Amino acid sequence: MASLAIPALHSSGTKASSTTATKPWKLACQCACASGGHGAELQLLAAEAEEAAVSEEPRFRWDAFCSDLTESQERAIRGLSPKLPNRCKALMTRVVCLSPGDENLGPMLAYWVKAMKPKRADWLLVLKELKAMESPLLTEVLECALLENSFEPNVRDYTKLIHIYGKQKLLQKAEEAFHAMKGRGFPCDQVMLTAMMDMYSKAGDLTRAKEIFGEIILLGLPLDKRAYGSMIMAYIRADMLAKAEDLIKQMEDQQIFAGKEVYKALLRAFSYKGDSDGAQRIFDAIQFAGIVPDTKMCALLVNAYCLSNRIPEAVCVIRNMRSAGVTPCDRCIALVLGAYEKVNMLETALAFLTELEENGIEIGQEPSQLLAAWFRRLGVVHEVEQVLKELSMDTKTKQTVAVSVEQR
Known part of the structure; x- marks a missing residue:
């Protein structure tokens, strides 16, 4: 009986090995069933073998890419x-064959580094090309590059990454990159801290922006127009216009001037609140900074x-625009007409329009429609149409005369 059992077991094992060569855990399970004494141990080995087989990753193939390209990839x-x-x-x-989050990117870059041995200049060319493609x-490539010695990362590289994260409003990732940079021993300079402050400012986190601004001062680093501008914008977003204006004054004392968009944002904030005095102060600061105000x-x-019911001052601004050679836009004229309508000063409004026409300023569509609606509410639609026709006739006559004079 025994002599018959052994060949049978051997035959069974041979069959299992031939049919399950790629799945050794099944063979281990069969052996465990045959030898009852070591069943628990063999089951443990079988579980480990199964786990190893499942977790085994397929080998990366560099040549597997660039085949079966789509039209967009070829382009x-x-x-x-x-x-x-x-x-x-x-x-x-x-790389153009991959999509965001593709797990093949890391192995691909690692293979490239090992095979091609790139230098920092090569990495920078790749990043420049990806930026030009708006990829x-x-x-993700920059994140991987920062971990490679061949890239020779520095503070500016981390600054660029944090700036990208800031645009995408990924504050947590930006903070992780910032701490990773400090963990590698890179110093925090003024440019890096300004990038962090600008990110917090755009995210509306005034507290963190103030902390970074204070850190720049404590470290004795210089404050430039970008650092001041980021902090001013943070105050504007928090509706703390007085604080923002204080920083403008501090900059003027140091002969530092913010960018045009920063001044415009503060002027807009005062304007929408109807604070004419604050708007005038910022308007004066704009000119003191050497910026020519646009329309x-x-x-x-x-x-x-107009919002503060100081219409004569609004008209004075338009006259100053004409004196400076700046043509008042339709929006300016419409704002004044709207203010006149609120206080029911029709005659003064017509005199204002007449003054503009006498100075060669044409009344555009927006103020014309506003004036027509005003007259319509007064019940004098026919008179309005007649007036508009006369104005149109006068304009065409003036243009004809001008053309004939030029031809002469």
Whole structure:
């Protein structure tokens, strides 16, 4: 009986090994059933073998990419810069085949580093090409590059990554990158801290923005127009206009001036609140900074005066625009007409329009419609149509005369 049992077991084992060569845990299970004494141990080994087989990752294949390209991928490859070195072009032609979050990106970059041995200049060319393509993989490639010694990362590289995160409002990732940078021993300079402050400012986190601003001062780092501008915008977003104006004054004392958009944002905030005095102060600060106010800035000042029922000052702003050679826009004229309508000063409004026409300023569509609606509410629609026709006839006559004079 025993001599018959052994060949039977051996035969069964041989059959199992031939049919389950790629699944050794099944063989281990069968052996465990045959030898009852070591069943628990063999079951444990079988479980470990199964786990190892399941967790085994497929080998990365560099040549698996760039095959079966879609039309958009082919177009992206054709659009690559012809000046790219071959080692960079080899990577780019494969990166364009990936989508954001693709798990093949990390192994691909690791293989490229091992095979091509790129230098920092090569990494920068790849990142520049991804930025020019507006590729969504730019952030992921930069994240991987920061971990590679061949990239030779520095503070500016982390600054760029944090700036990208700030645009995407990924504050947590930006903070993680910031702490990772400090963990690697890189110093926090004024540019990096300004990028962090700008990110918090745009996110509406005034508290963190103030902390970074205070840290720049404590470290004795210089405050430039960008640092001041980020803090001013944070105060504007928090509706703390007095604090923002105080920083403007501090800058003026140091002969530092914010950018045009910062002044415009503060002027807009005062204007929409109807604070004509504050709007006028910022308007004066704009000119003190050497910035020539455009029609939109003038319209904001006119709006502030109109909301505060100071119509004569609003008209004065429009006259000053004419004196400075700036043509008042339709918005400015419409704002003044709207203010006149609120106080029911029709005759004064008509005199204002007449003055503009006498100075060669045409009344555009917005103020004309506003005036027509005003007359319509007064029940004098026919008279309005007649007046508008006469105005149109006068305009055409003036244009005809001007053309004939030029021809002479």
